[in-house]
Amino acid sequence: MVKQAGQNKRCIHCSSERTAVMSKWRYVFFMSTLPVIMAVILGWWMTSFFFIFIPAVIVLNSILASKKPPVIMCMDCRKETGRAARSA
Numbered sequence: 001m002v003k004q005a006g007q008n009k010r011c012i013h014c015s016s017e018r019t020a021v022m023s024k025w026r027y028v029f030f031m032s033t034l035p036v037i038m039a040v041i042l043g044w045w046m047t048s049f050f051f052i053f054i055p056a057v058i059v060l061n062s063i064l065a066s067k068k069p070p071v072i073m074c075m076d077c078r079k080e081t082g083r084a085a086r087s088a
């Protein structure tokens, strides 16, 4: 595992040092999975109208992800433990 200077923080939940910065697209995928599954189930069960929410959710999450600094995730407890400082 590559250690990046200035990005290794202790987890605020379990004090683990195994933290990693989540990339924008991983964050979008992570945030979109549940609403997309919901839209697929509702669209299949009720009306295909709900399928239009799938691209909408992905677009919305990519906009949100680009506005916020990258999320730092704890590799041990899988919780968000902070935000990386925007260095670039």
Ligand SMILES: [Zn+2]
Binding pocket: 011, 012, 013, 014, 015, 016, 074, 075, 076, 077, 078, 079
């Ligand atoms: Zn943790």
